[in-house]
Amino acid sequence: MDAQSRKMIIAGFGGQGIVLVGNVIARACVIQKKNVVGMVAYGAEMRGGTAYATVVVSDEEIGSPFVDCPDAAIILNQPSLEKFEADLRPNGLIVLNTSMTQRPPRRADLNRIEVDATQIAHELGNLRVANIVALGAFIAKSNLLRMSSIEQGLSELFSSKNPKLIDLNIQALHAGAERSRFCPLKTEQA
Amino acid sequence: MTTLKRSTILKDQVTHYCPGCGHGIAHRLVAEVIEELDIREKVIGTAPVGCAVLLYNYIDCDIIECAHGRPPAVATGIKRVRPDNIVFTYQGDGDLAAIGTAETIHAANRGENITVIFINNAIYGMTGGQMAPTTMLGMASTTTPEGRGKHGEGPPLKVCELLSSLQAVSYLERVAVSTPKDVLSAKRAIKKAFQKQIDGKGFSLVEVLSMCPTDWKVSPEKAVAFVNDEMKKVFPLGVYKDAK
Amino acid sequence: MGKIRFDVHRCKGCGLCVIFCPQKNLRMSAELNEHGHPYAQENEPGHCNGCGLCFRMCPDAAIEVDQHRRKTQTQE
Amino acid sequence: MAEKVLLKGNEVMAEAAVQAGCRFFAGYPITPQNEVPEYFSRRLPQVGGVFVQAESEVAAINMVFGAAAAGARAMTSSSSPGVSLKQEGISYIAAAELPCVIANMQRGGPGLGNIRAAQGDYFQSVKGGGHGDYKLIVLAPASLQELYTLTMNAFDWADYYRMPVMILGDGILAQIAEPVELAPYKPILEIASKDYILNGCKGRPSRVVKTLVLDPADGLIAHNEHLQRKYRRIAEEVNLCEEYQTSGAELIVTAYGIPGRIAKAAVRQARKDGLPVGMIRPITLWPFPDAAFAKVIKTARQLLVVEMSHGQMLEDVKLASQCALPTEFLGKGGGWYPTEEIIREKIDSMLNVSGRARK
Numbered sequence: 042m043d044a045q046s047r048k049m050i051i052a053g054f055g056g057q058g059i060v061l062v063g064n065v066i067a068r069a070c071v072i073q074k075k076n077v078v079g080m081v082a083y084g085a086e087m088r089g090g091t092a093y094a095t096v097v098v099s100d101e102e103i104g105s106p107f108v109d110c111p112d113a114a115i116i117l118n119q120p121s122l123e124k125f126e127a128d129l130r131p132n133g134l135i136v137l138n139t140s141m142t143q144r145p146p147r148r149a150d151l152n153r154i155e156v157d158a159t160q161i162a163h164e165l166g167n168l169r170v171a172n173i174v175a176l177g178a179f180i181a182k183s184n185l186l187r188m189s190s191i192e193q194g195l196s197e198l199f200s201s202k203n204p205k206l207i208d209l210n211i212q213a214l215h216a217g218a219e220r221s222r223f224c225p226l227k228t229e230q231a
Numbered sequence: 232m233t234t235l236k237r238s239t240i241l242k243d244q245v246t247h248y249c250p251g252c253g254h255g256i257a258h259r260l261v262a263e264v265i266e267e268l269d270i271r272e273k274v275i276g277t278a279p280v281g282c283a284v285l286l287y288n289y290i291d292c293d294i295i296e297c298a299h300g301r302p303p304a305v306a307t308g309i310k311r312v313r314p315d316n317i318v319f320t321y322q323g324d325g326d327l328a329a330i331g332t333a334e335t336i337h338a339a340n341r342g343e344n345i346t347v348i349f350i351n352n353a354i355y356g357m358t359g360g361q362m363a364p365t366t367m368l369g370m371a372s373t374t375t376p377e378g379r380g381k382h383g384e385g386p387p388l389k390v391c392e393l394l395s396s397l398q399a400v401s402y403l404e405r406v407a408v409s410t411p412k413d414v415l416s417a418k419r420a421i422k423k424a425f426q427k428q429i430d431g432k433g434f435s436l437v438e439v440l441s442m443c444p445t446d447w448k449v450s451p452e453k454a455v456a457f458v459n460d461e462m463k464k465v466f467p468l469g470v471y472k473d474a475k
Numbered sequence: 476m477g478k479i480r481f482d483v484h485r486c487k488g489c490g491l492c493v494i495f496c497p498q499k500n501l502r503m504s505a506e507l508n509e510h511g512h513p514y515a516q517e518n519e520p521g522h523c524n525g526c527g528l529c530f531r532m533c534p535d536a537a538i539e540v541d542q543h544r545r546k547t548q549t550q551e
Numbered sequence: 552m553a554e555k556v557l558l559k560g561n562e563v564m565a566e567a568a569v570q571a572g573c574r575f576f577a578g579y580p581i582t583p584q585n586e587v588p589e590y591f592s593r594r595l596p597q598v599g600g601v602f603v604q605a606e607s608e609v610a611a612i613n614m615v616f617g618a619a620a621a622g623a624r625a626m627t628s629s630s631s632p633g634v635s636l637k638q639e640g641i642s643y644i645a646a647a648e649l650p651c652v653i654a655n656m657q658r659g660g661p662g663l664g665n666i667r668a669a670q671g672d673y674f675q676s677v678k679g680g681g682h683g684d685y686k687l688i689v690l691a692p693a694s695l696q697e698l699y700t701l702t703m704n705a706f707d708w709a710d711y712y713r714m715p716v717m718i719l720g721d722g723i724l725a726q727i728a729e730p731v732e733l734a735p736y737k738p739i740l741e742i743a744s745k746d747y748i749l750n751g752c753k754g755r756p757s758r759v760v761k762t763l764v765l766d767p768a769d770g771l772i773a774h775n776e777h778l779q780r781k782y783r784r785i786a787e788e789v790n791l792c793e794e795y796q797t798s799g800a801e802l803i804v805t806a807y808g809i810p811g812r813i814a815k816a817a818v819r820q821a822r823k824d825g826l827p828v829g830m831i832r833p834i835t836l837w838p839f840p841d842a843a844f845a846k847v848i849k850t851a852r853q854l855l856v857v858e859m860s861h862g863q864m865l866e867d868v869k870l871a872s873q874c875a876l877p878t879e880f881l882g883k884g885g886g887w888y889p890t891e892e893i894i895r896e897k898i899d900s901m902l903n904v905s906g907r908a909r910k
Contacts (some may be wrong), residue, residue, distance in 0.1 A: 064728075067557050071730045079557070079728040104816020104891050106727045106809065235530040237482075246535065250512065251489035255534025274751035275621070278761070287759040291751040295620050296761035298643050301613040308617025308625070309749065311601040312575055314619075315554065316751050318486040334613070337606035411495055411528040444489075451489040 047185075048108045051172075052093035052125050053117030053138075058172035062115065063094030063197070065176065066196030069186045070098050078106040082203035091121045098185065113183065115175050117158065119143050126151075132226060136179045138171060150225075154182050156221035162213060177217025188218065239264035240271055242291050251451025253441025254282055256408040257350055258289050260418045261321065264425055265292065273317045275309050277302040281323035282356040300331020303338035306345045317428055319346040328364040328388050331423040335390075342399025342433035346424045349390060349436055353462060360446035364388040365422050367465050372446075390440050391471040402435035403425045403471035409442060409458035413468075432474065440466055476497060477525020478541040479517060486514035486535035492529035492538060498522060555730035561586035563695045563731050564654060564718065565594065567702035568626050570736040573652070574600035575625040577614035579607060579633060582666045583722035584656040587628040592901030608633040612640030612653070619649040620760045622748035624706050628654035630722070631662060631672050634680075641715055645778075646762035648747075650709035652702070653687075654718040656725035659886040665888030668722035668809065673863035677718050677837040684775055686782045688716040688789060689836040691807040693815075694818055695729040701834070703736050711740040712785055713747075719836060721859065723809045723888070728836065785838060792840035793832040796822050799830030803847050805868055806857040807833045810882075810889050814857050828898055844871035851876060853901055857889050858882040862894035 051062045063079045070077035078097045095108035097200045113134040118120045118141040129135060140159035156178040162171035173195070180191050192211055199207045241260035271292050278286035280299035287294035297305045302320035310318040316341050327335050327349050330471070338345065354372055355361040362379060365387045366418045369378040380381040391405045402424055406417035417439055424435035440462050442454035450455065486508060492515050493501045500522045503513040515538070517523065525542040558566065565587050568576070576591040588604060595602045602617075605611035611627045618625035629637060634655040645650055657672050659665040676689045688708050692698040698720065705716040749758055764771040795815055797803060806814040811832035821828045829851070831843050854876050856865045862880045869878055881889060881897050899905075 043695075064557070067728055067730075071555055073555050077730060078558075080723070080726055103729075103812070104819075105813040106723055107888060107890065108814075109890060161746075234539060235527045236540065237536040239535055245485050245510070248534065250487040250534075251491060252534055255536070256532070259534075259536055273751040275749045275751060277617075284763055287757075287761065291752075292757050293752050294757070294759050294761075295617065295749055296759070296763055298613065298639055301609070301616075301640070304610040304613035305617035305620070307603065307610075308575065308577065308614035308619070309621040310617075311603060311614075312618045312621035312623040312625075313750055333606050334610050337610065392815070398492065411531040414531045451491055452494050455494070457519045 047098040048111045049113040050093055050108055050111040050125055051115045052091050052121035052135040055092040057117045058091045058169060059094050062172050062176050063096050065191060065194040065198060066096050068197055069190035072190045072193050073186060075100060076103050078103050080106055091124055114181055117141060117172060117175060134183060136175055138175050152219050152226045153224040154178050156217055158217065161216050161220055165213055166214060167209060170210055172211050174198050174217035177214035178221030180217030182221065182223045238266045238372060240266045240291050242289055244288050247285060247290055249274050249445040251442055251444040251454055253352060254350060254409045256414060257439050257441060260421050261348060262290055262472040263418060264422045268425055270317050275316050275318050277320045278308050279322040279326040281319055281326050283323060286321055300326050301334055303334040307338055307343050310345050319348060321348045324351050324363040328390050339394050339400050339434045340397045344428055344431060344433050346428045348421065348435040349438045350439050350441045352441045354443050354446045356446055387465060389466060394436065395471040400434045400472055401432035401474045405438040405466060405468050407440035407458055407463065407468060409455040476543045477523040480517055480539045481524045482537040483508050483514045485535045487535055488511060488512035488514055489534060491532040495528045495532045497526060497528065518527055553732045557728050557731050559728045560695050560698055560725045562590050563699050565590035566733060567699045569594050569598060571703040571706040573624045575618035575623040577603040577605045577611040578627050579605050579611050580825060581630045581633045583725045584628050584630050592891050596812055608636035609639065612637040615651050616644050617630040619651045620749050622745050622750060628632060630656045630658045631660050634672060634766060638681035642683050643684060643762050644715050644762065645685035646683065647760050648713040650713055652705045652709055652713050653715055657721040665858055665886050666722060668859060669837055669884050669886055670721060670859040671884045672910050673860060676717055686780060686837055689719050691719050691834060691836050693812040693832060695731045698724060699731050704739055706791060707738050707740045710742045721809055727733045748752060773860060780853040788840050789835055790840050791834035792843050794843055795830040797829035797847055799827055801852045802855060802898060803829050803831055803851045804855045804857060806830045807836060807864060810859055813891055814894050815888050817891040817898065819906050821895060821898050826902055826904065839867045839871055841871040848875040850874045854878040855901060857879050857894060859888055860884045
């Protein structure tokens with residue numbers, strides 16, 4: 042994923058920590074003095090099915106806060122893959138939690154990161170950090186934000202909520218970075 | 232020697248009320264209570280929409296006129312901002328028990344530390360004698376020409392009884408102004424209701440059964456008889472709640 | 476004994492004072508005041524006993540009563 | 552530059568209000584502005600303020616009426632259906648010349664509509680809403696930093712002119728999170744002491760706050776004329792818009808709020824591609840920035856209005872531009888929003904640029 046890409050979507054089911062991932066990415070943007078607009082699908086859509094958050098990052102003033110055609114998507118479950126795969130821009134990046142998705146993307150024009158996020162989270166002793174494992178995979182393989190900014194964002198977020206969780210989340214982040222597999226788009230024509 | 236005279240809280244102004252209207256007596260009692268409790272400089276009153284909309288022309292204290300039915304909400308805003316002031320609402324039956332029912336019930340249920348003077352004359356006065364929420368069964372009005380019916384209009388709403396189940400209410404009493412003895416009781420009740428607020432006890436309300444000779448289409452003499460003989464049967468006088 | 480004074484200008488002639496005067500000492504005037512109302516007056520000046528019931532019932536604060544009795548039923 | 556914090560629009564607005572001295576909030580939950588009462592309920596007690604969850608929107612605005620009469624900086628917020636309910640109270644507050652701030656984070660209508668962002672309440676906000684001849688100052692921020700600043704200013708204007716001021720946002724402005732610099736409150740106007748409030752008549756004659764004007768017979772006519780004089784003065788004194796690349800622009804795109812920032816991005820890209828396009832983004836919707844339009848009609852050739860409605864501000868743009876230029880409209884209600892691409896396509900078609908010419 043190149044630095045120009047800046048619209049992303051994080052999707053899964055409610056309770057997978059979708060909002061948290063969006064929040065951490067947005068905080069990391071603030072730390073790196075980038076412009077950012079984050080949004081969570083609100084209202085009735087939050088209950089059941091898929092939950093999703095969007096983030097727009099830019100070094101310029103941000104126009105639309107809407108993400109219709111994301112450059113990247115972090116997909117934490119199968120329904121989200123069904124729902125959002127088609128929206129990604131050609132040559133976009135999709136991060137798949139292979140523990141919870143049953144197939145690779147149908148589209149051939151996507152870069153792909155695969156990470157067994159829920160399994161890794163299970164091994165770390167807390168299923169709830171699967172979201173951060175996937176985030177670690179995304180940050181490691183894209184050059185959008187520094188890993189250190191994400192760590193700082195996580196620390197800020199959990200220091201007020203539950204400081205005991207900071208270490209676990211940072212561990213999850215790095216596990217995701219290390220145990221993910223990047224499958225770049227085969228660009229025959231290039 | 233004692234002299235019974237007009238309270239200094241009443242402005243030197245002839246009211247616009249019809250001859251024999253109970254509002255004049257109720258105004259006088261509120262003024263006398265404010266004077267006797269020596270709280271004029273702390274009082275903020277609210278005027279309703281209805282016959283008493285010009286309350287500020289008669290009672291000499293800070294007063295805000297409200298939209299129809301909204302005095303308990305307006306009083307809530309005032310009292311929360313200025314808890315040291317004494318805030319009262321003066322409302323008729325349409326204002327308090329029809330268009331403002333929600334505001335009344337919820338201010339009472341919050342235990343809002345305000346005092347409500349509720350004038351129940353079982354009719355809409357200002358608009359010319361239409362049915363009020365407190366109009367009695369069988370009683371004719373310009374919108375119930377054949378008399379209020381149990382079905383369709385429903386029986387009259389009894390405010391003290393209705394509010395008496397609310398835990399945060401401190402004081403509820405129904406009084407009348409249709410005999411000299413009733414007027415004395417009414418004054419005692421109004422004074423007690425203000426005292427409840429001064430003591431920080433929460434929501435207090437005095438329901439005053441009152442005469443409307445004009446819209447009842449009777450003489451002032453028959454009007455007091457109507458309150459005494461008919462209204463008191465449907466709306467029994469008494470203390471409905473007096474929390475410790 | 477008592478002394479009653481009427482503010483003729485404020486009186487609207489509703490007659491509640493007349494109805495409730497235990498001495499039956501009040502009546503409505505034959506003339507009208509400036510607002511076109513008959514107004515309350517004593518039948519026989521000097522017969523007021525100062526009970527103050529008329530004051531209590533007057534919706535227009537048009538009556539003042541001097542009460543000379545030691546104990547009155549209207550004082551609180 | 553001071554440090555920025557990441558907050559949701561609803562929270563930014565509530566924090567700005569608290570910073571500006573708002574000490575009374577009454578409201579009723581409605582999506583998408585629920586974070587506003589939630590935030591106030593936590594925050595106001597910390598600063599000695601009062602939060603009341605009202606039983607209805609009607610009660611909420613009337614509580615604000617009372618709080619304003621008692622001298623507090625007071626606020627209520629809602630979203631479209633709730634703001635309809637508040638209209639009675641708003642008319643009374645305008646008539647009584649009391650200050651307060653009302654926020655409308657618009658959603659899709661009419662009726663219960665939906666909870667997506669929309670701009671269908673423009674007419675209601677700038678043309679009245681409740682009964683009678685009155686105006687509100689209406690503010691339309693497009694970013695959270697602007698929302699923060701304008702919310703603070705709203706309290707100053709409300710106090711200075713003694714009138715309700717409305718913040719007209721939408722569900723997206725309410726729900727997005729953006730980094731915001733929470734600059735300390737600095738009044739933009741010198742506010743006279745409030746000699747009209749009700750606090751008990753100690754040492755002064757009693758006061759009345761009222762809206763019924765029966766005496767003298769022409770009293771209400773005089774009161775209306777007084778209000779209109781005030782509104783004319785405000786129209787001269789409060790007038791904000793963002794003008795972007797208007798010089799040399801043949802086509803002026805105009806939009807407010809969220810569509811305003813989307814349009815700006817489209818215009819920026821079009822300019823990069825060499826197209827003669829500019830933008831006017833009204834920030835005060837009443838008073839409407841007429842002067843900016845009066846200026847561009849001398850240089851531009853066309854106007855494009857973009858709204859998340861079926862064309863409401865469109866009418867004010869036509870008035871402000873005296874219908875001097877062909878004016879096209881792009882918009883839909885009910886939750887539709889424009890993308891940069893769709894605005895760009897419209898720009899291209901209005902300037903007769905083909906796909907080839909763009910490259």
